Structure formats: structure tokens, C-alpha cells
Amino acid sequence: MLLLIDSYDSFTYNLRSLVEEATGETVLVIHNDQVPQHELQSYLGLFKGVIIGPGPGNPSVDGDVGVIPWLFTQDIPLLGICLGFQSLCLSQGCAIEELGDVKHGQVYKVTHNGDPLLDGIDESFESVRYHSLHVADPLADSLEKLAYTTEPDGTEVIMAVKHKTKPWYGVQYHPESICSTFGSTLVSNFLSLAGKYNESRSRTVYEDPGSVEMLLRKINIEPLLTPKLDKPLKLHQKLIPTSSSPVTICDLLFQRGKEFMLLNSASSPGNWSIIGLPSKASLRITHSTESNDKVSLQQHGESWEEDISSIWSFLSDTMSSHIVPKTSQFPFIGGFLGLFSYEEGHFVQLEKLPRVTSSSNVPDTKLVFIEECILMNNSTGETFITSLNSAEHIQEIEELLNFPTQATHLDEIHAEYINKPDKANYLSNFNKCQQLLRSGDSYELCLTVPTEIGIPANIHPWEIYKVLTVKNPSPYSAYFNFDDCVLLSSSPERFLSWDNETCELRPIKGTVKKTVDMTYERAKSILNTPKELGENLMIVDLIRHDLYQLLKKVSVTKLMSVEEYSTVYQLVSVIQGHFKGSAYSGIDILSQSLPPGSMTGAPKKRSVEILQELEVLRRGLYSGVCGYWSIENNADWSVIIRSMFHYKDDLKNTRDTNLWKIGAGGAITVLSDPEGEWEEMLTKLDSVLRIFQ
Structure with missing residues (x-):
């Protein structure tokens, strides 16, 4: 099972569907302020990893990110997307700046260096950008650049990073968009890397139906209609x-x-x-x-x-x-x-x-x-x-x-x-x-x-x-x-x-x-x-x-x-x-x-x-x-x-x-x-x- 942190975005459930279809894993979605930090601590052992999804706002604003900064104090595999990517980089001391030319709903070529996170993905592939902020060069010493895109003026913008010693990864682009390519490959690779890390650290992911049920009560939407179909139609x-x-x-x-x-x-x-x-x-x-x-x-x-x-x-x-x-x-x-x-x-x-x-x-x-x-x-x-x-x-x-x-x-x-x-x-x-x-x-x-x-x-x-x-x-x-x-x-x-x-x-x-x-x-x-x-x-x-x-x-x-x-x-x-x-x-x-x-x-x-x-x-x-x-x-x-x-x-x-x-x-x-x-x-x-x- 994977946990997906939603920062009140309008693309989150596209991401959940992408991950579930690509990996076969169940994905639980919670808002970034829905479960208190101390309570979330007790649930982390249920999950093979956490995906920190996109959302509006700025990673430096507490009200925009909720519990997300706290996750970077935990020993668990993380994949940050857009706001999640920026939050990862900010946690390591990177500067987050406004783009000179904002990209919302624009398809761009992304080029990567062959890291295992991007294994099986064309060296240059198309994906959709939804961001007005970006992670500025130079990166923090703890991070490694994995991919970039090039603006029309020749400027390179960082599109993916990983932490050099921790199981933390991030991409700036939106792999879940209808016009993005290789999104399934990306999330499958993350799950594989998460599994290897958990095994290497003997990090046991436990199954606790009672804990899962308590989480589901917080997030489930109950069906509205219970029709009584025994009534015959008299038309x-x-x-x-x-x-x-x-x-x-x-x-x-x-x-x-x-x-x-x-x-x-x-x-x-x-x-x-x-x-x-x-x-x-x-x-x-x-x-x-x-x-x-x-x-x-x-x-x-x-x-x-x-x-x-x-x-x-x-x-x-x-x-x-x-x-x-x-x-x-x-x-x-x-x-x-x-x-x-x-x-x-x-x-x-x-x-x-x-x-x-x-x-x-x-x-x-x-x-x-x-x-x-x-x-x-x-x-x-x-x-x-x-x-x-x-x-x-x-x-x-x-x-x-x-x-x-x-x-x-x-x-x-x-x-x-x-x-x-x-x-x-x-x-x-x-x-x-x-x-x-x-x-x-x-x-x-x-x-x-x-x-x-x-x-x-x-x-x-x-x-x-x-x-x-x-x-x-x-x-x-x-x-x-x-x-x-x-x-x-x-x-x-x-x-x-x-x-x-x-x-x-x-x-x-x-x-x-x-x-x-x-x-x-x-x-x-x-x-x-x-x-x-x-x-x-x-x-x-x-x-x-x-x-x-x-x-x-x-x-x-x-x-x-x-x-x-x-x-x-x-x-x-x-x-x-x-x-x-x-x-x-x-x-x-x-x-x-x-x-x-x-x-x-x-x-x-x-x-x-x-x-x-x-x-x-x-x-x-x-x-x-x-x-x-x-x-x-x-x-x-x-x-x-x-x-x-x-x-x-x-x-x-x-x-x-x-x-x-x-x-x-x-x-x-x-x-x-x-x-x-x-x-x-x-x-x-x-x-x-x-x-x-």
C-alpha cells in the first residue's frame, strides 16, 4: 500500500489512478492537513512509500503544505511531484524562485541521465508542466539532478532530482496528465526502488486492517443512492x-x-x-x-x-x-x-x-x-x-x-x-x-x-x-x-x-x-x-x-x-x-x-x-x-x-x-x-x- 498526500489539487486522483494501474498497489489519499502529524506517525508503517502530490501555493508557506515538511524527517521512501518536488528541494536548502515564463498546461521535452528512477523511459520524452515556481541552480549538495527541460531561450529548468543517501525522489512535471508520457514507468520504478530500500533497511511494512479502517473513515465518500429496484415501471x-x-x-x-x-x-x-x-x-x-x-x-x-x-x-x-x-x-x-x-x-x-x-x-x-x-x-x-x-x-x-x-x-x-x-x-x-x-x-x-x-x-x-x-x-x-x-x-x-x-x-x-x-x-x-x-x-x-x-x-x-x-x-x-x-x-x-x-x-x-x-x-x-x-x-x-x-x-x-x-x-x-x-x-x-x- 502507498500513501498519497493531496495538497487540495485538482489532479490528485489522476495520480492515484496512474499509480494503482501501473503498480497494482492500493493508494490511500489524505489531505495534507487531514491527519495530525502525531497521528500520521503511527500510520506510516502501513505504507511502502509516500507520494507527495502537486498543489497550489508555495512550499515555504505552512498553510499550503501542512504535514509535508515533517515527512522529510522520516525514514520512508518518498516521491514528490510538482509541489512535492519543490518541498523536497526546499527541505535540503534549495532556493525556490518564480519562473520567468510560467508554464501551465504546456507540453515540453524532458531529458534525463538514465538514473534507475527513469529506467525504461526515452532519454528525451514529452510531459506536461504545471508550475510557476522552480528549483533554482545550484542544487543542494545532498541532491542530484536527474532530468531537465530547456526553455525557448536555452535556459535549463530542473525536472527531476534524488537525494544522494535517502530514498527521496522528485519530479517537477506532472506524470499523471493526459498528455504526459511514461508516467506509469516512473511510478513503477519508484515502487521498485522503495521496495529495495525497505528490504535493505529491514523496514517492515505491516498489515493492520484496523488501522486502515480508521484511516478510511476519515477519507471515504459514502454512496448517496440506494435504489429500491423491485418497483415495476408503469409507463x-x-x-x-x-x-x-x-x-x-x-x-x-x-x-x-x-x-x-x-x-x-x-x-x-x-x-x-x-x-x-x-x-x-x-x-x-x-x-x-x-x-x-x-x-x-x-x-x-x-x-x-x-x-x-x-x-x-x-x-x-x-x-x-x-x-x-x-x-x-x-x-x-x-x-x-x-x-x-x-x-x-x-x-x-x-x-x-x-x-x-x-x-x-x-x-x-x-x-x-x-x-x-x-x-x-x-x-x-x-x-x-x-x-x-x-x-x-x-x-x-x-x-x-x-x-x-x-x-x-x-x-x-x-x-x-x-x-x-x-x-x-x-x-x-x-x-x-x-x-x-x-x-x-x-x-x-x-x-x-x-x-x-x-x-x-x-x-x-x-x-x-x-x-x-x-x-x-x-x-x-x-x-x-x-x-x-x-x-x-x-x-x-x-x-x-x-x-x-x-x-x-x-x-x-x-x-x-x-x-x-x-x-x-x-x-x-x-x-x-x-x-x-x-x-x-x-x-x-x-x-x-x-x-x-x-x-x-x-x-x-x-x-x-x-x-x-x-x-x-x-x-x-x-x-x-x-x-x-x-x-x-x-x-x-x-x-x-x-x-x-x-x-x-x-x-x-x-x-x-x-x-x-x-x-x-x-x-x-x-x-x-x-x-x-x-x-x-x-x-x-x-x-x-x-x-x-x-x-x-x-x-x-x-x-x-x-x-x-x-x-x-x-x-x-x-x-x-x-x-x-x-x-x-x-x-x-x-x-x-x-x-x-
């Missing part, structure tokens, strides 16, 4: 003859005064559109992080509150009695439709958020349990009505649709005011991001800014949505009109989909605006640059980490591919996790991976904290996710971007005007240009603002 369905679009059908429902929720796959790669039809009998769930231990419920005209341990355990317990085996052809036959805000995710320091600008608690989770819906297959043109209750309900819905109508929409929406982001403030925050990237606190920061729009109160949200879906059709378009908030989405980005076998994430990083002279090939050449590829690579590695935290098998089926949308070209990757042999399910992945990494940066924890300090305001629904979770345990959630949202109790609403918000932003890296990032942010913002033009 009523009917194929109805219609050529109407989802918007046309919803327009008819709107005219008839019928409540609906729409997930509208208005362009490729979406295949299905889902129209959920809530009723008074539908369970409605509201959760606010302002009252984190309470959930508000509505059903049959009654409202009440319940105490909860977490919104995720509550939702899983609620869904467990509804889950049935997958037998239908549909993506959704009933279950939850709704959204989660950015603040519902991990690492947001709620106590540091400013006072809310609403007369009631801001909703962070809004879900409704749907039992009747209209499903439209955009590939075949087929439309179905389904019900979990009775065939009579299907007949009632069909009768409702048997009225001739044609969807109409305004050409544009009138706005009383549009308050766009302040450029000077944005550039100031951009510069602060650059300082934090260079100091090692983050590799990438998704800096965002809100735009406020005043829309006449007499314009119904449905009328706004109809214009939006015409002006900016998207694969993850959505219309949610709840009692306290409204979301109108034209998102191009899937966050997470799942069924019982696999889950899939499709992060987007890298955007080029479509113009008359912007061809696919030209966009491809712009997006295939170190800056854009580095942004996407970092998020791919982050998502792999999020999945590997719970799953053993993760695959990247598309890596940094250019996709075309109605208004932009974007750089997209596809990452899949596999549930076979795992006790976890999709809801575990969702609960552990929010907020979306593409909207935070990496490492996620430190990046979320930094962005909160810079942006000051709640992001709210922007940067959250919306979608569905069907009772057949398949789900699809998109990132809430290219979207408008409105809180009905917002204090800035007036009798005549409602405040709506649009968020926009982009990933800031050390290669980012301030004017370029400002323009990219405006491109994303304009994809929604075009409804006012």
Missing part, C-alpha cells in the same frame, strides 16, 4: 402525429394557461426535447444555501420545511423510492427537472458572500418531480406523450394539443437599460489573476462578470425565451419558470450526463466568434494554439480527477476537438467515467464535481476561493447546471452559460421593470492577453444580448 405512452416544434407546442400550452418546463435541444448534438408538465400534485423542492440545513417543499397546494443533512442526501433519499430498471426508449419518463446554482457546489465560502439583494432566500436548488411529459425526438421527428399515472392523463394532454396554433415571437426584446461590465474593473481583476497565476496559487482562473438588464415587467419570460431560441439556438436550450426564479438558457455546453453504465462530461474551453470570413479551418488554427490547448487540457485533467475520485475507469474519447455552433466555434473534449463494479452512481458524480471546473479553473478549491474574492457577488444561477434526472437513473445536465436569469424577489425589481442578469467570462491563464480576453467575454455576452438588437 403509459402514446405516439402522436404532429410536425410541430417544441416551441410551437409550448406556445400552445402557454396560450392555454398550462404550466410547463422545457429542455429544448434546438441544435446538434442534442437529440431529444423534453417538455415537463407539472401539476398541483407535483413535488417541488427549493433549497437555499442561506438556510443550508433546511429544504422547502410544496405539493398538493401545501408548503412545509424539513431539516436535512445535505441537499444531495435528501434528493437521493427522495429518488431512491422511485428508481426503476431501464426499459424504455426515452431519455426521460419522469423524475426531477430543474437546476442547481453555482453556490450549491463545493468550496464556495458562503459566510464571505455579501448580503443578498433579494427580499427572500435566494434559491440555489429548484426541482420539480414530473410525472407527465411530452418527448420529441429531433432525429426521427416523432413525438410522444408519457405518463406515470394513467392513460387518461395522456388523453387529456392530447386533447389540449388538438388546437391549431402557430408559434409567434417578437423580433427583439425591448430593454429599459443594459448595464454592461466595466472594462477598467475587469482589467484590474485580470491583472490580479495574473499575479496569482504567477505566484503558484492557480493554473487557470475563470473570471466572470455580470450584466444587468431591465426588462418591462409586462413582457412574459416565455416571450423572451422565444426570441432567444431563434437568435441563439443551442443543444442545451432551456426554459424554467419557477415561483421564485426564471432561467432562460441557450447553453452549448453539456456538464454531465449519465445512465447506469457510464457518465460523460463535455467541457468547452476556447471560443472563436463566427463571422462571414471565419471559416472552420481558420477557427481551428486559432484554437490549436498553446494558450487555447492549455486551457482545455487543464479542465480535462481536472475532470478526470473529479471522476477518478469515485471511479476506477475513466476514458477521454475526444480530446480538444473544434466544434461548430450557430454563433461560435469552440474547443471541446469528451471524458467518460464507467460505473461497472462501483457502488457510486451519477448523483455522486454530480454532487462531488460542482461547480463545473470549466467555470472555476484549477486547482478548483483555491480557484473558487480566489474568484469569490475578486468577483465579490454571488454568481447565482450562472455557472450552475440545469437538466433532468429520470427515474430510470439517466440524466443530462448542462452548464448554465449563454443564459439569462431573474429572481422574482430581487430588490432591484420595480413595479414596471424586472432585473435580469447575464453572466459571461473566460479562462485566464498566464498566456492570456487582456484585450483578447475582454473581447472573448463580449463575444459570449453578445450571443445573448442579440435578442435586444
Whole structure:
């Protein structure tokens, strides 16, 4: 067994997976401040060696490294990676300095001297660098340089060292990255060297199931969902003859005064559109992080509150009695439709958020349990009505649709005011991001800014949505009109989909605006640059980490591919996790991976904290996710971007005007240009603002 020390990095579980697959060893992961030093002392005998992983910050800052310096007083084999490598060198008296040219997500050639740690690795091999600090020459007398890389100006940067008398090794590069080579060979060599050292010193590694169990209690994540699969599926369905679009059908429902929720796959790669039809009998769930231990419920005209341990355990317990085996052809036959805000995710320091600008608690989770819906297959043109209750309900819905109508929409929406982001403030925050990237606190920061729009109160949200879906059709378009908030989405980005076998994430990083002279090939050449590829690579590695935290098998089926949308070209990757042999399910992945990494940066924890300090305001629904979770345990959630949202109790609403918000932003890296990032942010913002033009 090996111990892996995690310094709150977003690549740690990629490293654990790499080591376990390469060596067959079990790897236990703990945070660098999770187990007190005196307690960790008693556990070291369980491990053949310790891997000190990467992380944000500086090895000289106590709060960044926790127990790591203490490990260099122990007689145990150690392998330090990035921050761990720098900590090893610092412990021996080396100077740690800022790089002149920071490398985050960059692939470089590494050359080594043939030491046993690097046995079987090409003399010159490619690996990914994520570091703004480096170990300066000359090395301490106790250390030997094993490998280096060469900067464009010819400067050599140390990439690997070992201690001359102790079993301590370190590499600056990231062997666990998707674009690194020979990572498996490196960790296998370390384990071999550790074994030889332990044998030479008669260092016995003991097996103590009780001690292991105590450690596991500190670090285990318990599965959320325990479905009762003995419940038979009673699904009523009917194929109805219609050529109407989802918007046309919803327009008819709107005219008839019928409540609906729409997930509208208005362009490729979406295949299905889902129209959920809530009723008074539908369970409605509201959760606010302002009252984190309470959930508000509505059903049959009654409202009440319940105490909860977490919104995720509550939702899983609620869904467990509804889950049935997958037998239908549909993506959704009933279950939850709704959204989660950015603040519902991990690492947001709620106590540091400013006072809310609403007369009631801001909703962070809004879900409704749907039992009747209209499903439209955009590939075949087929439309179905389904019900979990009775065939009579299907007949009632069909009768409702048997009225001739044609969807109409305004050409544009009138706005009383549009308050766009302040450029000077944005550039100031951009510069602060650059300082934090260079100091090692983050590799990438998704800096965002809100735009406020005043829309006449007499314009119904449905009328706004109809214009939006015409002006900016998207694969993850959505219309949610709840009692306290409204979301109108034209998102191009899937966050997470799942069924019982696999889950899939499709992060987007890298955007080029479509113009008359912007061809696919030209966009491809712009997006295939170190800056854009580095942004996407970092998020791919982050998502792999999020999945590997719970799953053993993760695959990247598309890596940094250019996709075309109605208004932009974007750089997209596809990452899949596999549930076979795992006790976890999709809801575990969702609960552990929010907020979306593409909207935070990496490492996620430190990046979320930094962005909160810079942006000051709640992001709210922007940067959250919306979608569905069907009772057949398949789900699809998109990132809430290219979207408008409105809180009905917002204090800035007036009798005549409602405040709506649009968020926009982009990933800031050390290669980012301030004017370029400002323009990219405006491109994303304009994809929604075009409804006012």
C-alpha cells in the first residue's frame, strides 16, 4: 500500500489512478492537513512509500503544505511531484524562485541521465508542466539532478532530482496528465526502488486492517443512492402525429394557461426535447444555501420545511423510492427537472458572500418531480406523450394539443437599460489573476462578470425565451419558470450526463466568434494554439480527477476537438467515467464535481476561493447546471452559460421593470492577453444580448 498526500489539487486522483494501474498497489489519499502529524506517525508503517502530490501555493508557506515538511524527517521512501518536488528541494536548502515564463498546461521535452528512477523511459520524452515556481541552480549538495527541460531561450529548468543517501525522489512535471508520457514507468520504478530500500533497511511494512479502517473513515465518500429496484415501471405512452416544434407546442400550452418546463435541444448534438408538465400534485423542492440545513417543499397546494443533512442526501433519499430498471426508449419518463446554482457546489465560502439583494432566500436548488411529459425526438421527428399515472392523463394532454396554433415571437426584446461590465474593473481583476497565476496559487482562473438588464415587467419570460431560441439556438436550450426564479438558457455546453453504465462530461474551453470570413479551418488554427490547448487540457485533467475520485475507469474519447455552433466555434473534449463494479452512481458524480471546473479553473478549491474574492457577488444561477434526472437513473445536465436569469424577489425589481442578469467570462491563464480576453467575454455576452438588437 502507498500513501498519497493531496495538497487540495485538482489532479490528485489522476495520480492515484496512474499509480494503482501501473503498480497494482492500493493508494490511500489524505489531505495534507487531514491527519495530525502525531497521528500520521503511527500510520506510516502501513505504507511502502509516500507520494507527495502537486498543489497550489508555495512550499515555504505552512498553510499550503501542512504535514509535508515533517515527512522529510522520516525514514520512508518518498516521491514528490510538482509541489512535492519543490518541498523536497526546499527541505535540503534549495532556493525556490518564480519562473520567468510560467508554464501551465504546456507540453515540453524532458531529458534525463538514465538514473534507475527513469529506467525504461526515452532519454528525451514529452510531459506536461504545471508550475510557476522552480528549483533554482545550484542544487543542494545532498541532491542530484536527474532530468531537465530547456526553455525557448536555452535556459535549463530542473525536472527531476534524488537525494544522494535517502530514498527521496522528485519530479517537477506532472506524470499523471493526459498528455504526459511514461508516467506509469516512473511510478513503477519508484515502487521498485522503495521496495529495495525497505528490504535493505529491514523496514517492515505491516498489515493492520484496523488501522486502515480508521484511516478510511476519515477519507471515504459514502454512496448517496440506494435504489429500491423491485418497483415495476408503469409507463403509459402514446405516439402522436404532429410536425410541430417544441416551441410551437409550448406556445400552445402557454396560450392555454398550462404550466410547463422545457429542455429544448434546438441544435446538434442534442437529440431529444423534453417538455415537463407539472401539476398541483407535483413535488417541488427549493433549497437555499442561506438556510443550508433546511429544504422547502410544496405539493398538493401545501408548503412545509424539513431539516436535512445535505441537499444531495435528501434528493437521493427522495429518488431512491422511485428508481426503476431501464426499459424504455426515452431519455426521460419522469423524475426531477430543474437546476442547481453555482453556490450549491463545493468550496464556495458562503459566510464571505455579501448580503443578498433579494427580499427572500435566494434559491440555489429548484426541482420539480414530473410525472407527465411530452418527448420529441429531433432525429426521427416523432413525438410522444408519457405518463406515470394513467392513460387518461395522456388523453387529456392530447386533447389540449388538438388546437391549431402557430408559434409567434417578437423580433427583439425591448430593454429599459443594459448595464454592461466595466472594462477598467475587469482589467484590474485580470491583472490580479495574473499575479496569482504567477505566484503558484492557480493554473487557470475563470473570471466572470455580470450584466444587468431591465426588462418591462409586462413582457412574459416565455416571450423572451422565444426570441432567444431563434437568435441563439443551442443543444442545451432551456426554459424554467419557477415561483421564485426564471432561467432562460441557450447553453452549448453539456456538464454531465449519465445512465447506469457510464457518465460523460463535455467541457468547452476556447471560443472563436463566427463571422462571414471565419471559416472552420481558420477557427481551428486559432484554437490549436498553446494558450487555447492549455486551457482545455487543464479542465480535462481536472475532470478526470473529479471522476477518478469515485471511479476506477475513466476514458477521454475526444480530446480538444473544434466544434461548430450557430454563433461560435469552440474547443471541446469528451471524458467518460464507467460505473461497472462501483457502488457510486451519477448523483455522486454530480454532487462531488460542482461547480463545473470549466467555470472555476484549477486547482478548483483555491480557484473558487480566489474568484469569490475578486468577483465579490454571488454568481447565482450562472455557472450552475440545469437538466433532468429520470427515474430510470439517466440524466443530462448542462452548464448554465449563454443564459439569462431573474429572481422574482430581487430588490432591484420595480413595479414596471424586472432585473435580469447575464453572466459571461473566460479562462485566464498566464498566456492570456487582456484585450483578447475582454473581447472573448463580449463575444459570449453578445450571443445573448442579440435578442435586444
